[in-house]
Amino acid sequence: MTARLGVTYHVRSDAASIEARAQAIAVEQSVEMPLEAIDEPAVLRDIVGEVQSIEPLDDDRFAVRIGLATATIGHDAGQLLNMLFGNTSLHDDVVLHDVTLPGALVAAFGGPRHGIAGLRQRVGAGRRALTCSALKPQGLSAERLGVLAERFARGGIDYIKDDHGLAAQDYSRFEDRVRACAAGVARATRATGHPTRYVPSLSGDLNAMRRQVGVARASGLDCVLLAPLIAGFANMQALVAEFPDVAFFAHPSLGGAARIAPALLIGTLFRLVGADAVIFPNFGGRFGYSPDTCRLLADNARAVRDGMRASLPVPAGGMTLQRTPELLDFYGADAMLLIGGNLLLARERLAEETAAFTRAVAAHDYR
Amino acid sequence: MTARLGVTYHVRSDAASIEARAQAIAVEQSVEMPLEAIDEPAVLRDIVGEVQSIEPLDDDRFAVRIGLATATIGHDAGQLLNMLFGNTSLHDDVVLHDVTLPGALVAAFGGPRHGIAGLRQRVGAGRRALTCSALKPQGLSAERLGVLAERFARGGIDYIKDDHGLAAQDYSRFEDRVRACAAGVARATRATGHPTRYVPSLSGDLNAMRRQVGVARASGLDCVLLAPLIAGFANMQALVAEFPDVAFFAHPSLGGAARIAPALLIGTLFRLVGADAVIFPNFGGRFGYSPDTCRLLADNARAVRDGMRASLPVPAGGMTLQRTPELLDFYGADAMLLIGGNLLLARERLAEETAAFTRAVAAHDYR
Numbered sequence: 001m002t003a004r005l006g007v008t009y010h011v012r013s014d015a016a017s018i019e020a021r022a023q024a025i026a027v028e029q030s031v032e033m034p035l036e037a038i039d040e041p042a043v044l045r046d047i048v049g050e051v052q053s054i055e056p057l058d059d060d061r062f063a064v065r066i067g068l069a070t071a072t073i074g075h076d077a078g079q080l081l082n083m084l085f086g087n088t089s090l091h092d093d094v095v096l097h098d099v100t101l102p103g104a105l106v107a108a109f110g111g112p113r114h115g116i117a118g119l120r121q122r123v124g125a126g127r128r129a130l131t132c133s134a135l136k137p138q139g140l141s142a143e144r145l146g147v148l149a150e151r152f153a154r155g156g157i158d159y160i161k162d163d164h165g166l167a168a169q170d171y172s173r174f175e176d177r178v179r180a181c182a183a184g185v186a187r188a189t190r191a192t193g194h195p196t197r198y199v200p201s202l203s204g205d206l207n208a209m210r211r212q213v214g215v216a217r218a219s220g221l222d223c224v225l226l227a228p229l230i231a232g233f234a235n236m237q238a239l240v241a242e243f244p245d246v247a248f249f250a251h252p253s254l255g256g257a258a259r260i261a262p263a264l265l266i267g268t269l270f271r272l273v274g275a276d277a278v279i280f281p282n283f284g285g286r287f288g289y290s291p292d293t294c295r296l297l298a299d300n301a302r303a304v305r306d307g308m309r310a311s312l313p314v315p316a317g318g319m320t321l322q323r324t325p326e327l328l329d330f331y332g333a334d335a336m337l338l339i340g341g342n343l344l345l346a347r348e349r350l351a352e353e354t355a356a357f358t359r360a361v362a363a364h365d366y367r
Numbered sequence: 368m369t370a371r372l373g374v375t376y377h378v379r380s381d382a383a384s385i386e387a388r389a390q391a392i393a394v395e396q397s398v399e400m401p402l403e404a405i406d407e408p409a410v411l412r413d414i415v416g417e418v419q420s421i422e423p424l425d426d427d428r429f430a431v432r433i434g435l436a437t438a439t440i441g442h443d444a445g446q447l448l449n450m451l452f453g454n455t456s457l458h459d460d461v462v463l464h465d466v467t468l469p470g471a472l473v474a475a476f477g478g479p480r481h482g483i484a485g486l487r488q489r490v491g492a493g494r495r496a497l498t499c500s501a502l503k504p505q506g507l508s509a510e511r512l513g514v515l516a517e518r519f520a521r522g523g524i525d526y527i528k529d530d531h532g533l534a535a536q537d538y539s540r541f542e543d544r545v546r547a548c549a550a551g552v553a554r555a556t557r558a559t560g561h562p563t564r565y566v567p568s569l570s571g572d573l574n575a576m577r578r579q580v581g582v583a584r585a586s587g588l589d590c591v592l593l594a595p596l597i598a599g600f601a602n603m604q605a606l607v608a609e610f611p612d613v614a615f616f617a618h619p620s621l622g623g624a625a626r627i628a629p630a631l632l633i634g635t636l637f638r639l640v641g642a643d644a645v646i647f648p649n650f651g652g653r654f655g656y657s658p659d660t661c662r663l664l665a666d667n668a669r670a671v672r673d674g675m676r677a678s679l680p681v682p683a684g685g686m687t688l689q690r691t692p693e694l695l696d697f698y699g700a701d702a703m704l705l706i707g708g709n710l711l712l713a714r715e716r717l718a719e720e721t722a723a724f725t726r727a728v729a730a731h732d733y734r
Contacts (some may be wrong), residue, residue, distance in 0.1 A: 001459055015638075024653070028653070030504075030505070031503060031504030031505060032503055032532060032534070032708070033503050033530075033711055034708045034709075034711070035506055036711055036712060037708060037711040037712040037714065038504055039506075039714065040506065040507060040511070043504050043506035044388060044543060047504065047505060047506030048504075054403065071506075071536060071537065072506075072532060072534075072536060072539065072632060073536075074534060074535055074536040076534060076535065076570055076571050076575075078570060078571060078572075078597045078598065079535075079536075079570050079571075079597075080536040081597055081621060082532070082534070082570075082594065082597050082621070083532065084619050086531060086597070086621055087531075087533075087619075087620060087654075087684075088592070088646055089620070089621050089622060090622055091652050091654060105424075110631040135398055136398060136399055136400045136568070137397075137398030137405055137407075137410050138397070138410075138411065138414060138428070138439055139398065139409065139414030139436075139438075139439075140406065140407060140410060153569060153731055163399055163400075164449065164453060165397070165399060165439060165450065166544060167439075167440075167441055167443060167447065167449070168441055168443065168446075169437065169439060169441040169446075172405070174560075185515035186401075201603070202585065203443055203445055203446050204443050204445060204446075204447070204601050205445075205573055205599070205601040205602045205604065206572055206573035206574065206599075206602060207422060207573065207607040208443075217502075225606065227449065227453070228451050229596075230445045230453070230599065230600070230601075231445065231599050231601075232572070232574070232591060232597065232598050232599030232602055233572070233597070234571050234572040234597075234598075235573060235602060237572065238572040238573075238574065252454075253453035253454060253456070254448060254449070254452060254453055254456050255448050255456060255457055259629070279459055286395070287454075287457050289457075302465060308709070317454075338687065339400070340399075340400060341400035341401045341404060342401075343556075344400055344401070344404040344625060345401055345403060345404040346405065347406065348502075359600055366491045
């Protein structure tokens with residue numbers, strides 16, 4: 001008996017073809033060759049994918065569950081993605097919908113090193129939701145971004161993340177930006193007493209990101225942001241293992257919602273690879289996620305499972321201050337609201353508007 | 368005047384909304400915030416994306432061309448992907464269709480270091496198409512894979528690539544596999560005189576891949592395979608720069624054809640980041656690409672532009688020996704045909720079947 005992951009795909013197909021389609025996916029995501037050409041019994045028994053179930057979803061879509069051998073993944077997060085959806089992603093009528101992860105696989109990857117409890121502790125928050133905003137636009141000098149960061153922090157916000165577009169550009173070097181923003185936040189913290197955290201965005205190859213984490217730590221920071229689908233899952237996995245004292249925020253950039261279910265990709269897989277906080281487009285904002293998708297995503301990020309720490313759901317993307325009570329009712333206290341552009345509209349009154357945001361979150365009735 | 372990339376998106380929208388949608392994409396892929404909140408004139412002038420044109424495609428789809436500032440990308444291939452499609456990938460009614468790359472950007476990335484000419488030279492091929500097959504299934508021992516590699520090479524094939532599922536698993540360590548396959552191919556080459564190349568598949572984080580390239584070179588190899596979307600574009604870029612004597616094959620794993628046009632992703636962007644050969648699903652095989660898509664992809668990979676070397680198109684995926692003449696007529700001599708499972712069906716007669724394949728390619732009339 002070989003350990004297997006249960007991988008569910010949603011496949012558009014007619015009823016007459018679905019069994020053959022399911023078997024083709026099982027082969028594609030494992031040995032990727034005609035079974036008649038395999039003469040090794042152990043490969044046929046232990047490695048070839050197994051169709052475990054086929055359930056109709058509606059007139060022309062089926063949920064197909066394939067058992068894939070855990071052994072084909074090893075301990076590499078990139079290979080996990082490769083085995084789950086590598087070639088099958090090229091079929092535009094298949095969506096990777098869900099994965100049942102064996103406990104041994106979860107233990108091998110480890111999930112968040114800090115999780116919700118660690119992120120709450122960093123900012124001394126009790127039983128309330130957390131608050132976050134974003135530094136932008138790209139194109140501003142490091143000094144101007146530092147001024148913005150200070151204003152956010154004077155409003156008592158918990159976390160300030162770089163916009164994911166802020167990288168290592170000629171007009172805004174990572175080192176300069178981190179120094180200016182860390183200093184701005186530190187000034188505010190001395191005034192407010194609130195331990196606001198600045199979360200710079202990593203970019204480039206693994207070595208560049210490793211250097212950037214070093215720069216961040218040298219400035220007294222203990223949180224960073226990266227986009228797992230841009231950085232590569234295996235590289236995120238390496239950074240999480242290498243910097244156990246740093247909390248990792250995951251950005252959904254390149255997440256291509258339509259082909260991998262967001263609740264799986266962002267809620268489950270980003271968490272598995274070690275994201276302490278997962279940022280995702282909230283319903284009713286600029287993106288098309290439904291309330292159900294957002295709830296399932298948040299549930300996946302927070303579910304008690306296999307001893308893995310919970311990952312903090314961070315709804316974002318076109319959020320407004322006015323929606324704070326509604327969203328806190330929806331997500332509860334184990335969440336962090338991220339409002340970026342809507343706060344930045346306040347310009348010189350940024351600290352005051354931010355303070356209104358943090359007060360609303362602190363005063364909410366978390367039933 | 369700031370240098371800009373022209374980025375074309377195909378957007379599903381009604382005619383009344385398309386101008387607003389286009390403007391929203393221009394903002395999303397640049398400053399990602401309300402323009403009213405930006406008080407820096409240089410950001411508004413040089414950084415914010417510009418809607419350059421909107422053309423109807425059919426009843427409910429439009430081609431929207433956005434000018435994005437090259438300065439926001441810097442020299443980082445990961446940031447290129449982030450700026451082209453990061454957040455907009457989360458809208459399931461938008462496809463990243465095409466990019467016009469300024470010459471300076473092409474020069475910064477550099478494209479293939481060897482390209483078609485280098486890959487032809489490695490195997491001493493004159494004016495004919497090249498041949499390739501794939502080692503599989505995963506789950507076979509290194510020794511058995513080595514035997515398969517030797518049989519392929521005895522059939523006179525040009526390139527033998529690892530299946531992209533072959534990673535660093537407990538049952539098949541990279542080192543063991545490379546040693547066994549390189550030795551098998553070397554034995555065949557001594558017999559045939561044909562300099563067949565074995566192309567092992569890299570996996571894991573950047574450091575792991577770097578070690579693997581070292582192992583490959585120590586075994587006398589000068590070609591490797593990786594999947595840019597799994598490895599991360601920036602990490603591929605780093606490896607290409609670090610190992611200028613090694614030729615890189617790019618695998619489309621996780622390419623999610625439906626959301627980034629395959630001709631752009633595989634033909635243009637993989638090439639830009641340094642792929643000497645680009646593997647893609649051929650029309651009429653197991654995947655849904657059309658002949659037009661395949662032709663455009665191959666054209667993008669081979670187009671003369673900005674002094675960049677041509678990348679070798681490698682159609683693959685459910686190909687058969689019988690289709691060789693048809694495909695050579697279609698792709699011409701500047702291509703490499705990859706037949707995997709269909710050759711492996713020959714089992715003990717693998718070398719003979721491979722020889723039939725290589726003879727067909729050598730004997731073809733390349734008009």
